[in-house]
Amino acid sequence: MLTREEGVIQIGFGLLPQFWGHGIGKSIFNKICEFISETYSSIEIIRADVNVNNIAMIKILESYGFVKMRGLDGGRFSYEYKADILRFKCLLFSNNDVEGLFEVGNLQQTPLSDFDYIISFYEESRINNFVKEMDNIGFLVIDNPAPYHYFFESRFGEIFDVYLIASSFFHAILNVQNTIFDKSGFLSSKLNVKEKQYFSVCYEEKYLYFLIKIFDKFSKNKFIQIERIMESLRDSVIIPLARETGEAAVDDITSIHWKNEDNLYLAYKATFVELEAEKIKNSIKILFNVICARDAMNPKMKIQIEKIKKNVKWI
Known part of the structure:
Protein backbone atom coordinates (compact mmCIF):
# COMPACT_ATOMS: atom_id res chain seq x y z
CA MET A 1 0.00 0.00 0.00
CA ASP A 84 -16.30 6.92 4.05
CA ILE A 85 -18.70 4.67 2.13
CA LEU A 86 -16.92 1.62 3.44
CA ARG A 87 -16.69 3.07 6.94
CA PHE A 88 -20.43 3.65 6.86
CA LYS A 89 -21.15 0.06 5.79
CA CYS A 90 -18.70 -1.45 8.28
CA LEU A 91 -20.14 0.53 11.17
CA LEU A 92 -23.64 -0.64 10.31
CA PHE A 93 -22.55 -4.25 9.92
CA SER A 94 -20.95 -4.21 13.38
CA ASN A 95 -24.05 -2.61 14.96
CA ASN A 96 -26.14 -5.31 16.64
CA ASP A 97 -29.33 -3.22 16.35
CA VAL A 98 -29.12 -3.14 12.54
CA GLU A 99 -30.63 -6.15 10.81
CA GLY A 100 -30.14 -5.16 7.18
CA LEU A 101 -28.71 -2.50 4.88
CA PHE A 102 -30.23 -2.04 1.41
CA GLU A 103 -29.01 0.25 -1.34
CA VAL A 104 -31.68 2.25 -3.13
CA GLY A 105 -31.24 2.80 -6.85
CA ASN A 106 -31.30 6.39 -8.11
CA LEU A 107 -32.80 7.27 -11.47
CA GLN A 108 -30.27 10.06 -11.68
CA GLN A 109 -27.47 11.31 -9.48
CA THR A 110 -27.81 14.59 -7.60
CA PRO A 111 -25.21 16.49 -5.58
CA LEU A 112 -27.43 16.48 -2.49
CA SER A 113 -28.01 12.75 -2.33
CA ASP A 114 -24.85 10.80 -3.05
CA PHE A 115 -25.84 7.48 -1.50
CA ASP A 116 -29.37 6.25 -0.73
CA TYR A 117 -30.00 3.45 1.75
CA ILE A 118 -32.72 1.72 3.72
CA ILE A 119 -31.58 0.51 7.14
CA SER A 120 -33.83 -2.02 8.87
CA PHE A 121 -33.87 -2.55 12.63
CA TYR A 122 -35.09 -5.61 14.47
CA GLU A 123 -36.44 -3.33 17.21
CA GLU A 124 -38.01 -0.01 16.16
CA SER A 125 -37.22 1.42 19.61
CA ARG A 126 -33.51 1.31 18.77
CA ILE A 127 -33.74 3.77 15.88
CA ASN A 128 -33.36 6.95 17.95
CA ASN A 129 -30.33 5.50 19.75
CA PHE A 130 -28.80 4.69 16.38
CA VAL A 131 -29.05 8.32 15.23
CA LYS A 132 -27.22 9.48 18.36
CA GLU A 133 -24.53 6.84 17.89
CA MET A 134 -23.92 7.87 14.27
CA ASP A 135 -23.53 11.47 15.36
CA ASN A 136 -20.96 10.46 17.98
CA ILE A 137 -18.79 8.58 15.47
CA GLY A 138 -18.60 11.34 12.89
CA PHE A 139 -21.71 10.92 10.70
CA LEU A 140 -23.59 14.13 11.46
CA VAL A 141 -27.29 14.67 10.84
CA ILE A 142 -27.64 17.62 8.46
CA ASP A 143 -31.33 17.23 7.66
CA ASN A 144 -34.34 15.33 8.98
CA PRO A 145 -37.12 16.09 6.47
CA ALA A 146 -39.50 13.44 7.82
CA PRO A 147 -39.69 10.96 10.70
CA TYR A 148 -37.05 8.27 10.22
CA HIS A 149 -35.66 9.97 7.11
CA TYR A 150 -32.18 11.39 7.71
CA PHE A 151 -29.35 12.93 5.76
CA PHE A 152 -25.97 12.11 7.30
CA GLU A 153 -22.75 13.86 6.33
CA SER A 154 -19.42 12.12 6.84
CA ARG A 155 -16.12 13.67 7.84
CA PHE A 156 -15.07 14.09 4.20
CA GLY A 157 -18.41 15.51 3.07
CA GLU A 158 -20.13 12.43 1.67
CA ILE A 159 -23.92 12.64 1.93
CA PHE A 160 -25.96 9.58 2.94
CA ASP A 161 -29.73 9.76 2.35
CA VAL A 162 -31.07 7.18 4.77
CA TYR A 163 -34.49 5.73 5.66
CA LEU A 164 -34.60 4.02 9.05
CA ILE A 165 -37.39 1.47 9.39
CA ALA A 166 -38.37 -1.47 11.55
CA SER A 167 -37.91 -4.87 9.92
CA SER A 168 -41.56 -5.66 10.62
CA PHE A 169 -42.56 -2.58 8.63
CA PHE A 170 -40.25 -3.61 5.78
CA HIS A 171 -41.78 -7.09 5.82
CA ALA A 172 -45.30 -5.60 5.60
CA ILE A 173 -44.33 -3.52 2.55
CA LEU A 174 -42.90 -6.52 0.75
CA ASN A 175 -46.11 -8.47 1.36
CA VAL A 176 -48.62 -5.94 0.01
CA GLN A 177 -51.28 -7.85 -1.96
CA ASN A 178 -53.90 -5.39 -3.20
CA THR A 179 -54.18 -1.69 -3.92
CA ILE A 180 -57.13 -0.02 -2.20
CA PHE A 181 -56.14 3.26 -3.81
CA ASP A 182 -52.94 4.79 -5.11
CA LYS A 183 -53.35 8.42 -6.14
CA SER A 184 -50.10 8.55 -8.07
CA GLY A 185 -50.00 4.95 -9.31
CA PHE A 186 -46.25 5.04 -8.74
CA LEU A 187 -46.09 2.80 -5.68
CA SER A 188 -48.38 0.18 -7.18
CA SER A 189 -46.16 -0.09 -10.22
CA LYS A 190 -43.06 -0.50 -8.06
CA LEU A 191 -44.64 -3.05 -5.73
CA ASN A 192 -46.12 -4.93 -8.70
CA VAL A 193 -49.36 -5.63 -6.83
CA LYS A 194 -52.73 -6.62 -8.23
CA GLU A 195 -54.93 -3.95 -9.81
CA LYS A 196 -57.83 -4.06 -7.38
CA GLN A 197 -58.47 -0.43 -6.59
CA TYR A 198 -61.71 0.41 -4.81
CA PHE A 199 -61.30 4.12 -5.57
CA SER A 200 -60.56 4.85 -9.22
CA VAL A 201 -58.23 7.74 -10.03
CA CYS A 202 -58.05 9.13 -13.58
CA TYR A 203 -54.88 10.53 -15.12
CA GLU A 204 -56.01 14.13 -14.68
CA GLU A 205 -56.54 13.51 -10.96
CA LYS A 206 -53.09 11.97 -10.68
CA TYR A 207 -51.65 14.94 -12.57
CA LEU A 208 -53.23 17.39 -10.13
CA TYR A 209 -52.12 15.27 -7.18
CA PHE A 210 -48.49 15.52 -8.28
CA LEU A 211 -48.85 19.23 -9.08
CA ILE A 212 -50.13 20.01 -5.57
CA LYS A 213 -47.09 18.19 -4.17
CA ILE A 214 -44.84 20.29 -6.41
CA PHE A 215 -46.42 23.53 -5.14
CA ASP A 216 -45.87 22.36 -1.57
CA LYS A 217 -42.20 21.44 -2.12
CA PHE A 218 -41.54 24.69 -3.98
CA SER A 219 -42.87 26.73 -1.04
CA LYS A 220 -40.32 24.91 1.15
CA ASN A 221 -37.43 25.21 -1.35
CA LYS A 222 -37.19 21.41 -1.64
CA PHE A 223 -35.89 21.53 -5.21
CA ILE A 224 -34.39 18.03 -5.27
CA GLN A 225 -37.74 16.57 -4.25
CA ILE A 226 -39.47 18.64 -6.94
CA GLU A 227 -37.18 17.08 -9.53
CA ARG A 228 -38.19 13.59 -8.39
CA ILE A 229 -41.91 14.44 -8.33
CA MET A 230 -41.70 15.88 -11.83
CA GLU A 231 -40.04 12.70 -13.00
CA SER A 232 -42.91 10.66 -11.55
CA LEU A 233 -45.46 13.03 -13.10
CA ARG A 234 -43.82 12.65 -16.50
CA ASP A 235 -43.42 8.85 -16.46
CA SER A 236 -46.59 7.74 -14.69
CA VAL A 237 -49.08 10.36 -15.91
CA ILE A 238 -48.10 12.56 -18.85
CA ILE A 239 -46.65 9.83 -21.07
CA PRO A 240 -49.42 7.23 -20.55
CA LEU A 241 -52.09 9.97 -20.86
CA ALA A 242 -50.54 11.16 -24.13
CA ARG A 243 -50.64 7.57 -25.37
CA GLU A 244 -54.27 7.14 -24.31
CA THR A 245 -55.46 10.39 -25.91
CA GLY A 246 -53.43 9.90 -29.07
CA GLU A 247 -51.39 13.05 -28.53
CA ALA A 248 -48.22 10.99 -28.85
CA ALA A 249 -47.10 7.62 -30.13
CA VAL A 250 -45.24 5.89 -27.32
CA ASP A 251 -43.20 2.72 -27.76
CA ASP A 252 -41.55 3.06 -24.37
CA ILE A 253 -40.54 5.90 -22.05
CA THR A 254 -37.50 6.73 -24.17
CA SER A 255 -39.25 6.52 -27.56
CA ILE A 256 -41.98 9.16 -27.79
CA HIS A 257 -43.23 10.81 -30.97
CA TRP A 258 -45.43 13.86 -30.35
CA LYS A 259 -48.09 14.73 -32.92
CA ASN A 260 -48.19 18.41 -31.94
CA GLU A 261 -46.25 20.76 -29.70
CA ASP A 262 -48.91 22.02 -27.33
CA ASN A 263 -50.83 20.85 -24.27
CA LEU A 264 -49.31 17.61 -22.93
CA TYR A 265 -46.16 18.16 -24.96
CA LEU A 266 -45.60 21.43 -23.10
CA ALA A 267 -46.19 19.68 -19.79
CA TYR A 268 -43.75 16.93 -20.79
CA LYS A 269 -41.04 19.47 -21.63
CA ALA A 270 -41.71 21.41 -18.43
CA THR A 271 -40.82 18.41 -16.28
CA PHE A 272 -37.20 18.66 -17.47
CA VAL A 273 -36.04 21.64 -15.44
CA GLU A 274 -32.84 22.98 -13.91
CA LEU A 275 -32.85 23.34 -10.14
CA GLU A 276 -33.15 27.12 -10.09
CA ALA A 277 -36.07 28.89 -8.42
CA GLU A 278 -37.20 30.99 -11.40
CA LYS A 279 -36.88 28.15 -13.90
CA ILE A 280 -38.82 25.81 -11.61
CA LYS A 281 -41.49 28.47 -11.13
CA ASN A 282 -41.89 28.88 -14.91
CA SER A 283 -42.21 25.11 -15.32
CA ILE A 284 -44.87 24.98 -12.59
CA LYS A 285 -46.83 27.72 -14.36
CA ILE A 286 -46.78 25.68 -17.57
CA LEU A 287 -47.89 22.52 -15.76
CA PHE A 288 -50.70 24.44 -14.06
CA ASN A 289 -51.94 26.01 -17.31
CA VAL A 290 -51.97 22.61 -19.02
CA ILE A 291 -54.21 21.00 -16.38
CA CYS A 292 -56.50 24.04 -16.38
CA ALA A 293 -56.99 23.59 -20.14
CA ARG A 294 -58.00 19.93 -19.85
CA ASP A 295 -61.68 19.10 -20.35
CA ALA A 296 -61.79 16.02 -18.12
CA MET A 297 -61.98 17.81 -14.78
CA ASN A 298 -64.55 16.79 -12.19
CA PRO A 299 -66.07 19.25 -9.66
CA LYS A 300 -63.60 18.24 -6.93
CA MET A 301 -60.66 19.00 -9.22
CA LYS A 302 -62.12 22.39 -10.13
CA ILE A 303 -62.37 23.26 -6.42
CA GLN A 304 -58.71 22.31 -5.96
CA ILE A 305 -57.73 24.45 -8.97
CA GLU A 306 -59.54 27.47 -7.54
CA LYS A 307 -57.88 26.92 -4.17
CA ILE A 308 -54.46 26.97 -5.84
CA LYS A 309 -55.30 30.20 -7.67
CA LYS A 310 -56.36 31.78 -4.38
CA ASN A 311 -53.36 30.65 -2.32
CA VAL A 312 -50.54 30.93 -4.88
CA LYS A 313 -50.35 34.59 -5.88
CA TRP A 314 -47.67 34.21 -8.56
CA ILE A 315 -49.59 31.61 -10.55
Whole structure:
Protein backbone atom coordinates (compact mmCIF):
# COMPACT_ATOMS: atom_id res chain seq x y z
CA MET A 1 0.00 0.00 0.00
CA LEU A 2 1.36 3.43 -0.94
CA THR A 3 0.33 6.95 0.04
CA ARG A 4 0.95 9.40 -2.79
CA GLU A 5 -0.98 12.46 -1.70
CA GLU A 6 -2.76 13.68 1.40
CA GLY A 7 -5.94 11.73 2.12
CA VAL A 8 -5.25 9.10 -0.56
CA ILE A 9 -3.91 5.58 -0.20
CA GLN A 10 -3.13 3.30 -3.13
CA ILE A 11 -3.32 -0.47 -3.13
CA GLY A 12 -1.57 -2.86 -5.50
CA PHE A 13 -2.51 -6.36 -6.63
CA GLY A 14 0.89 -8.02 -7.00
CA LEU A 15 -0.07 -11.12 -4.98
CA LEU A 16 -3.78 -11.24 -5.62
CA PRO A 17 -3.87 -12.74 -9.16
CA GLN A 18 -2.60 -16.10 -7.90
CA PHE A 19 -5.70 -16.34 -5.71
CA TRP A 20 -8.29 -15.68 -8.45
CA GLY A 21 -10.39 -18.73 -9.13
CA HIS A 22 -9.70 -20.18 -5.70
CA GLY A 23 -12.52 -18.33 -3.95
CA ILE A 24 -10.30 -16.22 -1.71
CA GLY A 25 -9.00 -13.42 -3.97
CA LYS A 26 -12.05 -11.20 -3.50
CA SER A 27 -12.10 -12.03 0.22
CA ILE A 28 -8.51 -10.77 0.59
CA PHE A 29 -9.41 -7.66 -1.40
CA ASN A 30 -12.33 -7.02 0.96
CA LYS A 31 -10.07 -7.35 4.00
CA ILE A 32 -7.56 -4.91 2.54
CA CYS A 33 -10.23 -2.25 1.95
CA GLU A 34 -11.81 -2.81 5.35
CA PHE A 35 -8.41 -2.60 7.06
CA ILE A 36 -7.71 0.75 5.40
CA SER A 37 -11.08 2.26 6.26
CA GLU A 38 -10.94 1.12 9.89
CA THR A 39 -7.24 1.84 10.56
CA TYR A 40 -6.53 5.08 8.69
CA SER A 41 -9.09 7.70 9.72
CA SER A 42 -7.33 10.38 7.65
CA ILE A 43 -7.80 8.48 4.38
CA GLU A 44 -10.53 9.84 2.11
CA ILE A 45 -9.79 7.95 -1.11
CA ILE A 46 -8.70 4.35 -1.76
CA ARG A 47 -7.05 4.23 -5.18
CA ALA A 48 -6.17 1.29 -7.38
CA ASP A 49 -4.41 1.31 -10.76
CA VAL A 50 -5.08 -1.65 -13.01
CA ASN A 51 -4.04 -2.74 -16.50
CA VAL A 52 -6.74 -2.24 -19.13
CA ASN A 53 -6.43 -5.93 -20.06
CA ASN A 54 -6.97 -7.17 -16.51
CA ILE A 55 -10.69 -7.73 -17.05
CA ALA A 56 -11.08 -9.93 -13.97
CA MET A 57 -9.67 -7.27 -11.65
CA ILE A 58 -11.68 -4.50 -13.32
CA LYS A 59 -14.88 -6.49 -12.72
CA ILE A 60 -13.93 -6.93 -9.06
CA LEU A 61 -13.25 -3.22 -8.64
CA GLU A 62 -16.46 -2.12 -10.32
CA SER A 63 -18.61 -4.64 -8.45
CA TYR A 64 -17.09 -3.36 -5.21
CA GLY A 65 -18.00 0.22 -6.11
CA PHE A 66 -14.71 1.59 -7.41
CA VAL A 67 -15.18 4.28 -10.06
CA LYS A 68 -12.91 4.63 -13.09
CA MET A 69 -11.40 8.12 -12.91
CA ARG A 70 -8.88 8.45 -15.75
CA GLY A 71 -6.51 6.66 -18.08
CA LEU A 72 -2.82 6.42 -17.21
CA ASP A 73 0.39 5.84 -19.13
CA GLY A 74 1.30 2.24 -19.84
CA GLY A 75 -2.22 1.10 -20.64
CA ARG A 76 -3.61 1.46 -17.13
CA PHE A 77 -6.78 2.85 -15.55
CA SER A 78 -7.00 4.62 -12.22
CA TYR A 79 -9.94 3.55 -10.04
CA GLU A 80 -11.06 5.25 -6.83
CA TYR A 81 -13.33 4.39 -3.91
CA LYS A 82 -14.47 6.78 -1.17
CA ALA A 83 -13.37 5.35 2.16
CA ASP A 84 -16.30 6.92 4.05
CA ILE A 85 -18.70 4.67 2.13
CA LEU A 86 -16.92 1.62 3.44
CA ARG A 87 -16.69 3.07 6.94
CA PHE A 88 -20.43 3.65 6.86
CA LYS A 89 -21.15 0.06 5.79
CA CYS A 90 -18.70 -1.45 8.28
CA LEU A 91 -20.14 0.53 11.17
CA LEU A 92 -23.64 -0.64 10.31
CA PHE A 93 -22.55 -4.25 9.92
CA SER A 94 -20.95 -4.21 13.38
CA ASN A 95 -24.05 -2.61 14.96
CA ASN A 96 -26.14 -5.31 16.64
CA ASP A 97 -29.33 -3.22 16.35
CA VAL A 98 -29.12 -3.14 12.54
CA GLU A 99 -30.63 -6.15 10.81
CA GLY A 100 -30.14 -5.16 7.18
CA LEU A 101 -28.71 -2.50 4.88
CA PHE A 102 -30.23 -2.04 1.41
CA GLU A 103 -29.01 0.25 -1.34
CA VAL A 104 -31.68 2.25 -3.13
CA GLY A 105 -31.24 2.80 -6.85
CA ASN A 106 -31.30 6.39 -8.11
CA LEU A 107 -32.80 7.27 -11.47
CA GLN A 108 -30.27 10.06 -11.68
CA GLN A 109 -27.47 11.31 -9.48
CA THR A 110 -27.81 14.59 -7.60
CA PRO A 111 -25.21 16.49 -5.58
CA LEU A 112 -27.43 16.48 -2.49
CA SER A 113 -28.01 12.75 -2.33
CA ASP A 114 -24.85 10.80 -3.05
CA PHE A 115 -25.84 7.48 -1.50
CA ASP A 116 -29.37 6.25 -0.73
CA TYR A 117 -30.00 3.45 1.75
CA ILE A 118 -32.72 1.72 3.72
CA ILE A 119 -31.58 0.51 7.14
CA SER A 120 -33.83 -2.02 8.87
CA PHE A 121 -33.87 -2.55 12.63
CA TYR A 122 -35.09 -5.61 14.47
CA GLU A 123 -36.44 -3.33 17.21
CA GLU A 124 -38.01 -0.01 16.16
CA SER A 125 -37.22 1.42 19.61
CA ARG A 126 -33.51 1.31 18.77
CA ILE A 127 -33.74 3.77 15.88
CA ASN A 128 -33.36 6.95 17.95
CA ASN A 129 -30.33 5.50 19.75
CA PHE A 130 -28.80 4.69 16.38
CA VAL A 131 -29.05 8.32 15.23
CA LYS A 132 -27.22 9.48 18.36
CA GLU A 133 -24.53 6.84 17.89
CA MET A 134 -23.92 7.87 14.27
CA ASP A 135 -23.53 11.47 15.36
CA ASN A 136 -20.96 10.46 17.98
CA ILE A 137 -18.79 8.58 15.47
CA GLY A 138 -18.60 11.34 12.89
CA PHE A 139 -21.71 10.92 10.70
CA LEU A 140 -23.59 14.13 11.46
CA VAL A 141 -27.29 14.67 10.84
CA ILE A 142 -27.64 17.62 8.46
CA ASP A 143 -31.33 17.23 7.66
CA ASN A 144 -34.34 15.33 8.98
CA PRO A 145 -37.12 16.09 6.47
CA ALA A 146 -39.50 13.44 7.82
CA PRO A 147 -39.69 10.96 10.70
CA TYR A 148 -37.05 8.27 10.22
CA HIS A 149 -35.66 9.97 7.11
CA TYR A 150 -32.18 11.39 7.71
CA PHE A 151 -29.35 12.93 5.76
CA PHE A 152 -25.97 12.11 7.30
CA GLU A 153 -22.75 13.86 6.33
CA SER A 154 -19.42 12.12 6.84
CA ARG A 155 -16.12 13.67 7.84
CA PHE A 156 -15.07 14.09 4.20
CA GLY A 157 -18.41 15.51 3.07
CA GLU A 158 -20.13 12.43 1.67
CA ILE A 159 -23.92 12.64 1.93
CA PHE A 160 -25.96 9.58 2.94
CA ASP A 161 -29.73 9.76 2.35
CA VAL A 162 -31.07 7.18 4.77
CA TYR A 163 -34.49 5.73 5.66
CA LEU A 164 -34.60 4.02 9.05
CA ILE A 165 -37.39 1.47 9.39
CA ALA A 166 -38.37 -1.47 11.55
CA SER A 167 -37.91 -4.87 9.92
CA SER A 168 -41.56 -5.66 10.62
CA PHE A 169 -42.56 -2.58 8.63
CA PHE A 170 -40.25 -3.61 5.78
CA HIS A 171 -41.78 -7.09 5.82
CA ALA A 172 -45.30 -5.60 5.60
CA ILE A 173 -44.33 -3.52 2.55
CA LEU A 174 -42.90 -6.52 0.75
CA ASN A 175 -46.11 -8.47 1.36
CA VAL A 176 -48.62 -5.94 0.01
CA GLN A 177 -51.28 -7.85 -1.96
CA ASN A 178 -53.90 -5.39 -3.20
CA THR A 179 -54.18 -1.69 -3.92
CA ILE A 180 -57.13 -0.02 -2.20
CA PHE A 181 -56.14 3.26 -3.81
CA ASP A 182 -52.94 4.79 -5.11
CA LYS A 183 -53.35 8.42 -6.14
CA SER A 184 -50.10 8.55 -8.07
CA GLY A 185 -50.00 4.95 -9.31
CA PHE A 186 -46.25 5.04 -8.74
CA LEU A 187 -46.09 2.80 -5.68
CA SER A 188 -48.38 0.18 -7.18
CA SER A 189 -46.16 -0.09 -10.22
CA LYS A 190 -43.06 -0.50 -8.06
CA LEU A 191 -44.64 -3.05 -5.73
CA ASN A 192 -46.12 -4.93 -8.70
CA VAL A 193 -49.36 -5.63 -6.83
CA LYS A 194 -52.73 -6.62 -8.23
CA GLU A 195 -54.93 -3.95 -9.81
CA LYS A 196 -57.83 -4.06 -7.38
CA GLN A 197 -58.47 -0.43 -6.59
CA TYR A 198 -61.71 0.41 -4.81
CA PHE A 199 -61.30 4.12 -5.57
CA SER A 200 -60.56 4.85 -9.22
CA VAL A 201 -58.23 7.74 -10.03
CA CYS A 202 -58.05 9.13 -13.58
CA TYR A 203 -54.88 10.53 -15.12
CA GLU A 204 -56.01 14.13 -14.68
CA GLU A 205 -56.54 13.51 -10.96
CA LYS A 206 -53.09 11.97 -10.68
CA TYR A 207 -51.65 14.94 -12.57
CA LEU A 208 -53.23 17.39 -10.13
CA TYR A 209 -52.12 15.27 -7.18
CA PHE A 210 -48.49 15.52 -8.28
CA LEU A 211 -48.85 19.23 -9.08
CA ILE A 212 -50.13 20.01 -5.57
CA LYS A 213 -47.09 18.19 -4.17
CA ILE A 214 -44.84 20.29 -6.41
CA PHE A 215 -46.42 23.53 -5.14
CA ASP A 216 -45.87 22.36 -1.57
CA LYS A 217 -42.20 21.44 -2.12
CA PHE A 218 -41.54 24.69 -3.98
CA SER A 219 -42.87 26.73 -1.04
CA LYS A 220 -40.32 24.91 1.15
CA ASN A 221 -37.43 25.21 -1.35
CA LYS A 222 -37.19 21.41 -1.64
CA PHE A 223 -35.89 21.53 -5.21
CA ILE A 224 -34.39 18.03 -5.27
CA GLN A 225 -37.74 16.57 -4.25
CA ILE A 226 -39.47 18.64 -6.94
CA GLU A 227 -37.18 17.08 -9.53
CA ARG A 228 -38.19 13.59 -8.39
CA ILE A 229 -41.91 14.44 -8.33
CA MET A 230 -41.70 15.88 -11.83
CA GLU A 231 -40.04 12.70 -13.00
CA SER A 232 -42.91 10.66 -11.55
CA LEU A 233 -45.46 13.03 -13.10
CA ARG A 234 -43.82 12.65 -16.50
CA ASP A 235 -43.42 8.85 -16.46
CA SER A 236 -46.59 7.74 -14.69
CA VAL A 237 -49.08 10.36 -15.91
CA ILE A 238 -48.10 12.56 -18.85
CA ILE A 239 -46.65 9.83 -21.07
CA PRO A 240 -49.42 7.23 -20.55
CA LEU A 241 -52.09 9.97 -20.86
CA ALA A 242 -50.54 11.16 -24.13
CA ARG A 243 -50.64 7.57 -25.37
CA GLU A 244 -54.27 7.14 -24.31
CA THR A 245 -55.46 10.39 -25.91
CA GLY A 246 -53.43 9.90 -29.07
CA GLU A 247 -51.39 13.05 -28.53
CA ALA A 248 -48.22 10.99 -28.85
CA ALA A 249 -47.10 7.62 -30.13
CA VAL A 250 -45.24 5.89 -27.32
CA ASP A 251 -43.20 2.72 -27.76
CA ASP A 252 -41.55 3.06 -24.37
CA ILE A 253 -40.54 5.90 -22.05
CA THR A 254 -37.50 6.73 -24.17
CA SER A 255 -39.25 6.52 -27.56
CA ILE A 256 -41.98 9.16 -27.79
CA HIS A 257 -43.23 10.81 -30.97
CA TRP A 258 -45.43 13.86 -30.35
CA LYS A 259 -48.09 14.73 -32.92
CA ASN A 260 -48.19 18.41 -31.94
CA GLU A 261 -46.25 20.76 -29.70
CA ASP A 262 -48.91 22.02 -27.33
CA ASN A 263 -50.83 20.85 -24.27
CA LEU A 264 -49.31 17.61 -22.93
CA TYR A 265 -46.16 18.16 -24.96
CA LEU A 266 -45.60 21.43 -23.10
CA ALA A 267 -46.19 19.68 -19.79
CA TYR A 268 -43.75 16.93 -20.79
CA LYS A 269 -41.04 19.47 -21.63
CA ALA A 270 -41.71 21.41 -18.43
CA THR A 271 -40.82 18.41 -16.28
CA PHE A 272 -37.20 18.66 -17.47
CA VAL A 273 -36.04 21.64 -15.44
CA GLU A 274 -32.84 22.98 -13.91
CA LEU A 275 -32.85 23.34 -10.14
CA GLU A 276 -33.15 27.12 -10.09
CA ALA A 277 -36.07 28.89 -8.42
CA GLU A 278 -37.20 30.99 -11.40
CA LYS A 279 -36.88 28.15 -13.90
CA ILE A 280 -38.82 25.81 -11.61
CA LYS A 281 -41.49 28.47 -11.13
CA ASN A 282 -41.89 28.88 -14.91
CA SER A 283 -42.21 25.11 -15.32
CA ILE A 284 -44.87 24.98 -12.59
CA LYS A 285 -46.83 27.72 -14.36
CA ILE A 286 -46.78 25.68 -17.57
CA LEU A 287 -47.89 22.52 -15.76
CA PHE A 288 -50.70 24.44 -14.06
CA ASN A 289 -51.94 26.01 -17.31
CA VAL A 290 -51.97 22.61 -19.02
CA ILE A 291 -54.21 21.00 -16.38
CA CYS A 292 -56.50 24.04 -16.38
CA ALA A 293 -56.99 23.59 -20.14
CA ARG A 294 -58.00 19.93 -19.85
CA ASP A 295 -61.68 19.10 -20.35
CA ALA A 296 -61.79 16.02 -18.12
CA MET A 297 -61.98 17.81 -14.78
CA ASN A 298 -64.55 16.79 -12.19
CA PRO A 299 -66.07 19.25 -9.66
CA LYS A 300 -63.60 18.24 -6.93
CA MET A 301 -60.66 19.00 -9.22
CA LYS A 302 -62.12 22.39 -10.13
CA ILE A 303 -62.37 23.26 -6.42
CA GLN A 304 -58.71 22.31 -5.96
CA ILE A 305 -57.73 24.45 -8.97
CA GLU A 306 -59.54 27.47 -7.54
CA LYS A 307 -57.88 26.92 -4.17
CA ILE A 308 -54.46 26.97 -5.84
CA LYS A 309 -55.30 30.20 -7.67
CA LYS A 310 -56.36 31.78 -4.38
CA ASN A 311 -53.36 30.65 -2.32
CA VAL A 312 -50.54 30.93 -4.88
CA LYS A 313 -50.35 34.59 -5.88
CA TRP A 314 -47.67 34.21 -8.56
CA ILE A 315 -49.59 31.61 -10.55
